[in-house]
Amino acid sequence: MDIELKIKELREELQKHNYNYYVLDKPEISDYDFDMKLEELQKLEEQNPQFRDENSPTQRVGGAITKNFATVEHEFRMYSLSNSYSKEELEEWENRIRKVVDGEVKYVCELKYDGASISLTYENGSLIKAVTRGDGFQGDDVTNNVRTIRSVPLKLKGDYPEKFHIRGEIVLPYEGFAQMNAERVDLGEEPYANPRNTASGSLKLQDSAEVARRPLECLLYSITGNNTGITSQYEVLEKARSWGFKVPAESELKNSIEEVLEYINYWDHHRHDLPYETDGVVIKVDNIHQQEELGHTAKSPRWAMAYKFKAEQESTKLKKITYQVGRTGAITPVANLAPVQLAGTTVKRASLHNADQIEKLDVREGDTVFVEKGGEIIPKIVGVDFTKRDPDSEPTSYAANCPECGTELIRNKGEAQHYCPNTNGCPPQIIGRIQHYISRKAMDIEGLGGETVALLVKAGLIENYADLYTLKKEDVLPLERMAEKSADNLIKGIENSKAIPFERVLFALGIRYVGETVAKKLAKHFKNIDSIMSATEEELVNLDEIGERIAWSVVDFFSNKANRENVSRLKEYGIQLEISAEKLANQTNILEGKIFVISGVFNQVSRNDAKKLIEDNGGKVSGSISSKTNYLVAGENMGPSKLAKAEKLGTQIISEDDFLKMLEN
Ligand SMILES: NC(=O)c1ccc[n+]([C@@H]2O[C@H](COP(=O)([O-])OP(=O)(O)OC[C@H]3O[C@@H](n4cnc5c(N)ncnc54)[C@H](O)[C@@H]3O)[C@@H](O)[C@H]2O)c1
Numbered sequence: 001m002d003i004e005l006k007i008k009e010l011r012e013e014l015q016k017h018n019y020n021y022y023v024l025d026k027p028e029i030s031d032y033d034f035d036m037k038l039e040e041l042q043k044l045e046e047q048n049p050q051f052r053d054e055n056s057p058t059q060r061v062g063g064a065i066t067k068n069f070a071t072v073e074h075e076f077r078m079y080s081l082s083n084s085y086s087k088e089e090l091e092e093w094e095n096r097i098r099k100v101v102d103g104e105v106k107y108v109c110e111l112k113y114d115g116a117s118i119s120l121t122y123e124n125g126s127l128i129k130a131v132t133r134g135d136g137f138q139g140d141d142v143t144n145n146v147r148t149i150r151s152v153p154l155k156l157k158g159d160y161p162e163k164f165h166i167r168g169e170i171v172l173p174y175e176g177f178a179q180m181n182a183e184r185v186d187l188g189e190e191p192y193a194n195p196r197n198t199a200s201g202s203l204k205l206q207d208s209a210e211v212a213r214r215p216l217e218c219l220l221y222s223i224t225g226n227n228t229g230i231t232s233q234y235e236v237l238e239k240a241r242s243w244g245f246k247v248p249a250e251s252e253l254k255n256s257i258e259e260v261l262e263y264i265n266y267w268d269h270h271r272h273d274l275p276y277e278t279d280g281v282v283i284k285v286d287n288i289h290q291q292e293e294l295g296h297t298a299k300s301p302r303w304a305m306a307y308k309f310k311a312e313q314e315s316t317k318l319k320k321i322t323y324q325v326g327r328t329g330a331i332t333p334v335a336n337l338a339p340v341q342l343a344g345t346t347v348k349r350a351s352l353h354n355a356d357q358i359e360k361l362d363v364r365e366g367d368t369v370f371v372e373k374g375g376e377i378i379p380k381i382v383g384v385d386f387t388k389r390d391p392d393s394e395p396t397s398y399a400a401n402c403p404e405c406g407t408e409l410i411r412n413k414g415e416a417q418h419y420c421p422n423t424n425g426c427p428p429q430i431i432g433r434i435q436h437y438i439s440r441k442a443m444d445i446e447g448l449g450g451e452t453v454a455l456l457v458k459a460g461l462i463e464n465y466a467d468l469y470t471l472k473k474e475d476v477l478p479l480e481r482m483a484e485k486s487a488d489n490l491i492k493g494i495e496n497s498k499a500i501p502f503e504r505v506l507f508a509l510g511i512r513y514v515g516e517t518v519a520k521k522l523a524k525h526f527k528n529i530d531s532i533m534s535a536t537e538e539e540l541v542n543l544d545e546i547g548e549r550i551a552w553s554v555v556d557f558f559s560n561k562a563n564r565e566n567v568s569r570l571k572e573y574g575i576q577l578e579i580s581a582e583k584l585a586n587q588t589n590i591l592e593g594k595i596f597v598i599s600g601v602f603n604q605v606s607r608n609d610a611k612k613l614i615e616d617n618g619g620k621v622s623g624s625i626s627s628k629t630n631y632l633v634a635g636e637n638m639g640p641s642k643l644a645k646a647e648k649l650g651t652q653i654i655s656e657d658d659f660l661k662m663l664e665n
């Protein structure tokens with residue numbers, strides 16, 4: 001093939017993958033495959049220098065800046081890292097170092113945290129800015145979102161430089177990731193692919209309250225600035241820790257590449273014991289003077305190297321494909337495997353996601369398949385070992401009927417998942433819906449657990465959540481493991497749920513795509529269930545952050561007779577189906593359509609209260625000033641850049657007093 005054409009094609013392909021990865025947070029190939037293609041391009045470009053192009057993906061940091069946030073130039077460039085996948089590559093790297101620097105070289109080994117890079121700027125011990133890496137020269141100002149991360153100190157302690165930048169990685173620990181996914185699946189939404197993309201996507205959310213709900217963490221590893229007085233990488237870590245930053249304790253100082261390799265080997269085997277995802281080890285020359293001597297390439301420092309772990313993969317036999325039915329009727333295909341050891345656990349089941357995935361991989365029962373365990377808690381099938389396929393096997397035909405109730409499955413246009421439409425007659429849907437209704441974040445019914453719900457349904461005592469309120473002690477006493485006291489508690493728990501506020505009742509109803517946040521928004525806007533039930537799709541879509549999918553789902557839910565009947569029974573039993581008078585009293589529409597930015601320190605109300613006041617009265621709070629901002633509420637010690645921007649855009653600047661007066665009318 002023509003070399004020039006090959007180079008061009010590889011560049012285009014890699015550019016597309018960069019876009020998928022950095023902008024959409026939806027990579028289509030594995031990091032390993034990406035790195036191999038990049039290496040191939042690098043080799044071709046080296047051998048054919050006449051085709052050099054400074055815009056080639058080999059010459060640039062892959063990230064991008066978006067239009068959604070203010071763009072900020074990095075005072076010091078943010079580089080990427082060179083990658084290596086083998087001992088030999090590391091040894092070559094050491095040889096290159098030896099040619100440049102004299103004397104003893106020590107290395108700091110750190111874990112390579114897999115998340116999104118961030119640069120934090122501190123002045124006089126206060127966080128003033130948080131910017132994504134972007135293309136390395138400039139990034140997105142995501143300060144408001146980063147402020148919500150608990151491990152980012154807003155004020156430092158100890159003896160810190162007057163001004164400096166500190167860099168690190170924002171990650172989503174496994175536990176929080178699994179919990180977020182469980183909630184999404186429960187809502188009938190697609191689970192997130194992996195913690196890294198979810199962390200990176202979280203930083204780009206418009207609503208920082210939503211970011212605050214995500215259990216993100218920030219792990220730090222580098223300090224830049226003028227006159228920081230720091231002379232080694234190890235000192236960077238210790239200093240950062242002493243000022244209050246979260247710096248993982250696994251980092252170690254090593255005297256030789258042999259010691260480095262031991263460290264790598266250890267963590268390759270123990271990385272799954274860590275609470276967050278790591279995709280390798282970063283090795284850095286410790287001495288800052290030596291670092292300066294080594295310098296940078298177009299893309300990365302010569303004094304640092306990432307050693308990347310390979311994803312753990314095993315092959316095993318796929319015995320059977322079964323189908324699970326969720327509470328919203330969503331069907332998930334599951335691969336039942338011959339048990340295999342993977343990343344320290346025995347794997348027997350793996351997710352196959354949906355019909356498209358099965359077709360794409362061409363997975364069949366009886367195949368030998370490759371199973372991988374990445375950030376996901378549930379392992380996934382990444383491919384088929386076609387050399388071992390039975391020549392007589394047939395392509396998988398996806399289930400046509402619900403495995404639980406036999407109803408024919410449907411698939412809505414544009415959706416990946418199949419559904420069982422027998423909402424009110426399919427046992428796992430009936431049980432799942434009631435289990436969701438009683439769950440902690442919904443009606444929080446104490447004394448009633450998921451298993452008891454299943455027993456109650458199977459005993460024919462309840463068919464839907466409204467039936468819960470007709471249960472009597474004598475009904476439940478004969479159930480397995482039900483004693484006098486637990487029966488009392490159950491009835492009491494159900495009774496107490498009548499005090500749960502409307503927004504949570506709305507969430508508890510189990511409308512597909514209506515999670516806690518959406519339920520809150522709907523409750524706030526419509527105030528009571530009757531208005532929601534009579535709302536049209538157009539009215540719903542007109543609300544902020546309510547998309548067509550949610551609007552359709554709400555209308556669809558209430559067009560169902562059984563659902564309407566349940567709601568009217570709940571009303572009869574005294575469940576809260578409107579916003580309480582007390583809450584209503586403090587809510588108006590006087591700020592409707594107005595966008596506020598709040599900045600600085602307030603005296604009469606806290607920033608959070610100010611935010612709540614704006615939202616309760618129909619206004620919106622935004623993190624940064626744009627041409628759409630109506631008012632900048634200026635507290636004391638407001639950032640000068642905000643003020644300058646507001647003045648430039650002609651945004652009306654008001655004081656805390658002015659703001660509180662607005663609300664008095
Ligand atoms: N699958 C895809 O389609 C696709 C597309 C583009 C990029 N990628 C992946 O992303 C990689 C490139 O991304 P990148 O530029 O962020 O580089 P990288 O992930 O290979 O390494 C550089 C980054 O590592 C992070 N890091 C984590 N721990 C660190 C530590 N202790 N010290 C220093 N830095 C640390 C920093 O954010 C730094 O910017 C590729 O190698 C590839 O694996 C994949």
Ligand SMILES: [Zn+2]
Nearest residue numbers: 402405420426
């Ligand atoms: Zn069914």
